[in-house]
Amino acid sequence: MLTLIARRTLLALAMILAASALTFALIAAAPGNVAALIAERTAGPSASAELVQSIADDLGLNDPLPVRYGRWLSDSVAGDFGGSLRTGKPILEEFAERAPVTGLLLVCGGAIALIMSLTIGMLGAISNGGKIDSLLRALSLAGASTPNFFVAALLVMLFSVTLGWLPAFAGSSAASWIMPCLTIALFPCSVLSRVVRVNLQEIMSRPFATTGFAMGYTRLGVLTREALPNIAVPYLTTFGAQFTLMIIGSIVVETVFAMKGIGAFFIEAIRFRDFISMQATLLSFIMFFVFVNLFVDIICLLIDPRIRRQSNA
Amino acid sequence: MNKLKKEPLFKVKDLVIDLYTEQVSVRAVDSVNLEVNAGEILAVVGESGSGKTVMTLGPLGLLPEGVSVDIRGQSQCSGQDLLNKPARELAKLRGENFGIIFQDPISALNPMKKVGPQLASQAVRLRGVSKQQGKEIAIELLQRTGIPDPEDRYNRYPHEMSGGMLQRVMIALALVGNPKILIADEPITALDATVQAQILELLKDIQCRENIAIILITHDISVVAQMADQVAVLYAGRIAEYGTMEDVLTRPVHPYTKGLLSSVPDLRSKRGENASGPAGITGSPPDQSSLLPGCRFVERCPVAQTFCSKFRPPLEVLPHLSQRHFVACPVAVESTIEQMEGEAYEQ
């Protein structure tokens, strides 16, 4: 069990290394010269070649790529992501300001997706081929195939423009968070409710479900007592994957609803060719991906007694 | 004689069960009549696909999902009608009156639940006892079903126990609600030979001590000989022969029963008979999705007559003393009666 966790953790660290090296290489290969950009911002469009050269020397941009990667990674791990080319502030400071926005968006979106998908999946399983089941299946399909920005636009048109119930831009009021959270939750919720429904159905045809009926439970009783605990592992695995994908969703949602989160920060960095911020954001995304999935993996190991008890067997 | 008049504990009458899936519709059970009394073991035998499982579990609403089921006829447990019952009431009745044991205990137990606490929670639910008492009952039941060191096994998950131990757990689980009827659907097929004998012994012991009726579904004639009071031989959803174990095993009448028994040589030789029936049965059971009028066995039958494929053979009583031996084959019944009369004449 512990060796299993240790192995997963090592694998996760290796993945972070590999993915960060790849993004570093890609961004280094991207057109545009950081030194020239900085010179342009400080001395105007007529910056001399010497100035560019000295800035590049200062930043160590002329060193070989592996050396630069090593330096960047060790600085980043120490929390020093460098300064934003756009705002001039340390990127860590930017992150500290913006992380709560994105964090809240992900947590609320994740919670909505969790509660709604379990409810919808259960309702489908209870209805089992009935009208409600078909309706929910169609809705999930629609939800999974509608892009975020389109959902956001529809919601804004309905609730802000037509009805005037909710503000179109996220601010400090709780109401202004409703639409961003719903938008970001829609896709994972649609996927997850299918996962719940399909896995419940599969488990209801297993012999131990029949044992549940034989013990005198109704269908609802068997669903909640026998089937639901058994979908935990597939559900959590998909939930982890969907939760990490929400960080991609946050890029769109934060931009559409003018929220000052990390997703929006990333878009701004791209727009201003702020390579240093882009690298830092991508690294944080990668770490988020890998750690959430590692966390879910470990929880799944702990949940399933067949794996958890392997060490005492 | 008294037994006949008394209302049986469990009975099905004119039971017809049709199964529909998207591909096929099957008449899995076709006008079956059966009775089980308290403290009696009824063995249901027949080939794979003959409808043993559907017939016993169907009336209880225990058929797997994904099939639509159409049940007609009657099915009663201590006078209560099982069909046409709302799902909630039927579930309650299942829990209170029936205990069910399946073929493969590993897949029949929830892999996420420890065996002991699961037993305990059922004791709390079905017997209305406290949690502490529930645990005591659970351990007692584990002990009772022959599980060594029950306190230790209490906290095991199914995957941490052997097949034989798990089948004992299944039996304990089936007994938690103090059932009147135990349904055992091929309870030993998936187990090792040595464990098989122990499980059968345990079932027999339960039946004797607690006066529980057992419906024992099996392929194995030697199990029937060892365990059963009554035997029902099922062929393609219909009863071919039905009677006491002695009658059916020592005086088989239906050509299908004879065929079944002839594949078990030691039983025949014990009775000192030479193999007069067919040596095993050739061919395979008919396709139950087509409903032809005549006898279902006709294609494989060694004594078939032309009319056999035209009319459904009725279940006829044989004139034994017991009046409890039924056979659905007029040809065989007639020749048996002739033979019996001949023997009586010789004497």
Ligand SMILES: Nc1ncnc2c1ncn2[C@@H]1O[C@H](COP(=O)(O)OP(=O)(O)OP(=O)(O)O)[C@@H](O)[C@H]1O
């Ligand atoms: N889930 C199902 N879907 C479709 N048909 C089924 C299903 N279960 C049973 N049947 C059909 O019903 C008939 C009776 O099946 P049943 O399972 O009762 O046979 P059985 O005598 O219990 O066989 P076995 O010895 O293999 O358990 C068979 O013809 C089978 O094809």
Ligand SMILES: [Mg+2]
């Ligand atoms: Mg069966």
